[in-house]
Amino acid sequence: MKKGMIVDDAAVMRMRLRDILSTRFSIVAEAENGKQAIEEYQKYNPDFVTMDISMAEMNGMEALKGLIHDFPDANIVMVSAVGQKALVFEALNNGAKDFIIKPFEAERVLMAIDRLFE
């Protein structure tokens, strides 16, 4: 079973994503900001990450850039309410594999993660 990490500053969003993803994947870590995400990634080496953008301490865009710099093969899917075109392009240009805009359907999240491993 593939291992995932959920990064979001909102506890309710981490719970919802865990409820959705744990039907098919093993969620090995959660983080509530970008800095914690990098630390947890190094510790658990997950197969995929869902990454929020608007977070305190270090935002998700900075964390994406940091993770891709250190782990170029990291599978990172952005999950954010701030889905402006400029931000979507910035994320994809910096190595994000997909960009899910909140509010989302469970199927959209599962499809994005499934596609990483096809």
Next chain:
Amino acid sequence: MKAEYANPFIQAAVKTFKKELDVQLNRNSLVVKNSPLPSKELSIIIGVTGAVRGQVVYSMDDNVAMSVAKTMIPGRLPVELKKLKNSAVSELANIITGQASIILAGDNSKIDITPPAVFGGAAAVIDFLSLQTISLSFLSEIGSFEVNIALTEENV
């Protein structure tokens, strides 16, 4: 303060309530006031920077916040929901602001939003800056909801 800032928030709030909560949000009133001071028990402040900047203050009563939490994370015990209530309303406000920012940013601009800050209860006293504000109020089956928009363009 441009009146056209109201529409993206109206669209975003109605869409988010429908998608996240399956609740129909209906417009009640739109007034212009001198600060984003909220009128209900619990409020969420989100800062906006970039092509437009300022703040948006969402406000609702505590029972509405409990209904939001109950719907966003179903199957949890009441004691757990009480703990997660602020997180639920923060996320709801974050999604509405994010959706509105997509419309406001258009194809070429960039707008950043800050993580939400929640405050409420009798002890909460916050001085809001004097900023021209559009205050939207909505009605729904779970109660009323207020959005105070105090935004200006970057170069103003």
